[in-house]
Amino acid sequence: MPATFRVPFLSLRPGDDRPAIDAAITRVLDRGWFILGPELQAFEQELAAASGTADAVGVGSGTDALSLILRGLGIGPGDEVITTPLSAAYSALAIIATEARPVFADIDPSRLTLDPRAIEAAITPRTAAIMPVHLYGQPADMPAILAIAERHGLAVVEDACQAHLATCDGRPVGSMGAAGALSFYPTKNLGALGDGGAVLTNDRALGDRIRRLRNGGQSSRYHHDEFGVNSRLDEMQAAILRARLTRLPAWTARRRAHCLPSTCWDCPGNIITSQIAAPSPRTRLPSSATTASAGSTSAKPNTTARYRAFSCKSIRSSRASGWRILRRTR
Ligand SMILES: Cc1ncc(COP(=O)(O)O)c(C=O)c1O
Numbered sequence: 518m519p520a521t522f523r524v525p526f527l528s529l530r531p532g533d534d535r536p537a538i539d540a541a542i543t544r545v546l547d548r549g550w551f552i553l554g555p556e557l558q559a560f561e562q563e564l565a566a567a568s569g570t571a572d573a574v575g576v577g578s579g580t581d582a583l584s585l586i587l588r589g590l591g592i593g594p595g596d597e598v599i600t601t602p603l604s605a606a607y608s609a610l611a612i613i614a615t616e617a618r619p620v621f622a623d624i625d626p627s628r629l630t631l632d633p634r635a636i637e638a639a640i641t642p643r644t645a646a647i648m649p650v651h652l653y654g655q656p657a658d659m660p661a662i663l664a665i666a667e668r669h670g671l672a673v674v675e676d677a678c679q680a681h682l683a684t685c686d687g688r689p690v691g692s693m694g695a696a697g698a699l700s701f702y703p704t705k706n707l708g709a710l711g712d713g714g715a716v717l718t719n720d721r722a723l724g725d726r727i728r729r730l731r732n733g734g735q736s737s738r739y740h741h742d743e744f745g746v747n748s749r750l751d752e753m754q755a756a757i758l759r760a761r762l763t764r765l766p767a768w769t770a771r772r773r774a775h776c777l778p779s780t781c782w783d784c785p786g787n788i789i790t791s792q793i794a795a796p797s798p799r800t801r802l803p804s805s806a807t808t809a810s811a812g813s814t815s816a817k818p819n820t821t822a823r824y825r826a827f828s829c830k831s832i833r834s835s836r837a838s839g840w841r842i843l844r845r846t847r
Contacts, residue, residue: 529703531710534764538710541756548752553732556755561715563762567682569689570697570717572724575750576731579678579700582714583611585748586674586696587646589726592617596645598674601631602820604650608676609821611698617645621822630657636665646672651680651690654706659685659693666694674698677717681707682769691717696727701750701758706772707765709754 531538545556557575565573576582592598596617600608601624609619622635631649647666649657659675666673673694677683681699683690691697699705701713718724729736734745750758821827 527704529708534761537760538757541760542753545752545756551752552749554752556752556759557750560750560755560759560762563759564699564715565717567762567765568691568699568717570692571719572717572721574716574718574724574727574731575755576714576716576727577748577750578712579676579698579702579714580607580611580614581731581746581748582678582698582700582716583608583648583674583676584614585727585730585746586698586716586718586723587612587615587617588730589723590646590672590674590695592645592672595643597641597643598646598648599631599636599639599644600648600676601650601652602822603629604652604676604821605678606821606824606826607678608648608650609827612648618643619821619827620644625658628655628658629653630655631662633658633661633665636662640665640669640671644669644671646674646695648674648676649694650676650678651683651685654680654683656680656683656685656690659688663693678702678714679705681705682765689717692719695720696723701754706769707758707761710757711754713750713754713758715750 561573594616597620598612598617599620599622602621603624612619620639622639623632625632629652675694675697677690677697678700680690696716696718699715701709716727730745731748734741734743736742
């Protein structure tokens with residue numbers, strides 16, 4: 518019987534960044550300021566600079582970042598948003614949170630992201646926006662998507678929740694459409710020690726509107742001018758993310774160096790996320806092990822359109838082959 522050693526896929530325990538994280542937490546504890554303080558303000562500036570956008574707004578999660586962008590753009594009931602069925606369900610849930618309707622268009626099998634031809638076929642008079650997902654760090658075909666959006670007068674909202682620092686044709690994700698969303702869920706390339714997210718945008722007016730929306734719709738303290746939500750990136754997470762942001766380019770380079778050639782797509786901007794990164798070649802196997810298998814965190818069991826929550830007739834889907842493609846790539 519061969520002894521099999523299971524290589525841990527990833528550990529969420531802080532590693533060589535532990536002293537910096539301890540220092541960040543201590544700083545926040547000593548200051549005693551936990552919401553909308555100096556750490557968030559500094560993180561937003563540092564994140565915008567690292568991401569190549571004019572503005573960044575810290576919010577409670579990647580899902581909230583997406584729905585707040587849509588709300589900030591005035592998208593809501595009666596509108597349709599074209600997106601991909603091959604993503605975390607949260608992309609489509611963010612659309613539903615605004616009471617708009619997700620319309621699933623098919624994916625391009627080579628990139629696993631929205632197929633521009635399928636987008637064009639899914640446009641109706643109700644279409645208000647296109648939401649490409651830069652899946653596993655692989656940017657969608659943004660030049661083609663932006664051209665369609667311009668032709669039809671549609672907003673583009675980039676789901677970059679898995680694509681921190683990725684670029685497409687040299688342009689950073691989040692800077693090409695109206696805005697982009699990042700997630701800091703702990704397994705993401707830039708992960709918090711809890712939930713978190715951010716909006717990236719070059720549109721400062723949109724950024725300011727989302728700052729109000731994330732804070733109960735307040736224009737100033739105790740002046741609620743519109744129906745906002747409570748979705749602020751807290752000081753502790755902002756301080757931790759500041760410590761990690763400085764390390765992100767080196768971590769990303771290491772992921773790319775370790776990825777298996779067969780899992781890398783031929784796109785200069787692609788950043789390999791934890792979902793498809795190979796275990797570190799430096800992982801030491803016990804001498805008793807004769808085989809090794811890698812654990813996995815997030816092979817998606819289904820495409821979004823196939824979840825029961827999305828099965829109602831009012832959610833349209835093109836004949837998405839995403840499911841077949843997903844099976845082939847697992
Ligand atoms: C592509 C994609 N979009 C949206 C989300 C939602 O992000 P969060 O979990 O921070 O709400 C995730 C996270 O799983 C994601 O991977």
